[in-house]
Amino acid sequence: MRYIIIGAGAVGGAVGGRLAQAGRDVALVARGPHLAALREHGLRLRVPQGELTQRLPVVDGPGPLGELRPDDVLVLAVKTQDTVAALETWAGAPVAGGGTAAQRLPLVCLQNGVEGCRLALRRFRRVYGVCVWLPATFVEPGVVSAAGTPLTGVLHLGRVPHGTDDTARRIAADLADAHLEAPVVPDVARWQYAKLLGNLGNALEAVSGPVVSEAARALFTRVRAEGEAVLDAAGIAYADAGEQRAARGDKVTVVPLDGAPRGGGSSWQSLVRGTGTIEADYLNGEIVLLGRLHGVPTPLNELLQRLAGEFAREGRPAGSLPVAELVRLADEAVRHGS
Template structure:
């Protein structure tokens, strides 16, 4: 089984490096300065266990990387980049190519299924960072992450089991799950806080950011219930993750705050809020219920990314005041 990992940032970079080191045939797809840095000197992987440089092959596009019979394509880009990525992929990959969405949010699988017949969702519990070209960080050790997998929209098959086995060989915890989207919707609720942290920063001396976070998540739970979407309960999710992810400090560790903070730090000009908080806004509009907190946070995060402001530029107290108005 060979893996074409499309998007060599935090998640794709660490995952690709570990699969390569575990003996799998891996081809990364990257872009820009990151692509140039990895080509020039390999992929530097930093973690609490130390630093290694992995000579994993890297390419600039699916056409350059090639997608052959027997390959599995793993999507690891941010959701806002998925439509363009799929268009580039369909030009070179057979429609029966397995496509595995190792991505946050719940929209990527549906997008992929329009073009490819074998699509898999992965519930991503994987603390990682990418803020410098050529460098990725795995924040959890000795287990880098949890990557449970299932076929979309439901079920499991031999390919899914094989991918789970490969993830496990690379050091991850991974189980095949027939109901993977129930788990991904629980992760979506968790990810509603990504934009809050990006806007307000990781420090919360007066507890205002925690209040905003509670508002957007409670609103998200209410909207999912109104939409009739079955979601894994919080207790079951906590039990699944208990004791697996450990994140000791290490020298050079990137700032806390998650992937949306990293988008602002890198000045990419885009952020994933439209596919996280925006998913709740979409469902709310479809089912005639309000979602003002997620709508406001989503809009402010998109503006922050577009204007390339630093993380923490919006005082949490001001944001809370606007939500209470």
């Protein structure tokens, strides 16, 4: 199989680089300065074992690849807000022997949240979801770091909406050879929703910095409890904390890497890079949507969704809102119910 990594940023670059290191056929899809750097210098992946450089085919879309191969696996690693554009670009790409990518090829959603999979199912027949547990950072164009050890990440994998198949097991076997563990599960959404609850803190980190102070941790506890109440009201199952600890154990421990500061999570990185967009609409916003559908108030997640969007659109510095002020805004939002 050839893996086409659509969005070779932090997570996509880490998975693509590790697969290439394991001898798998990989092509990267990127744009702008990152595309130029990958073409000129290769993908430089900084991991605890050192820096790995992979010279791989790099394209900006399906055109330069010609007809896609019947054994291609499309790995969608863009942020959810960029999903529709990516799907529109790749769905109609022709596959050797007839048909299109949407008709014939598996699409693996290597993304936070759950909305990417739903969007993909509108266009692709064979969609696979992943619960992404992989600490990675976009360092600079052409350079990605993945600081986890002994494994780079744990990626629960399954068909969407549910089930498993031979393709999932083949992908998992390739990942297992690439410093990644990919348990194949019939209920991948249950793992994705569990990860979503943790990702509700991404916006908090993005606007007010690392969630380390007592006040920040207490606020995140409230935000997560709001999310759990919504999922419970919606009848949506999610893996509990004990099950997650048992599955991950000490398999992915983050260690400092020279020349590759960990920084913050994906939302923090979006603000630092000045992308102008952020994924809060599909993390905190997922809880807001479900809350509205099932009659559960979600003032804290609404607040974080709104603030994160404002920070991204206005180019405000990551972490620049004092935690005390965020807590004040949160208390006010709860009092007013919005």
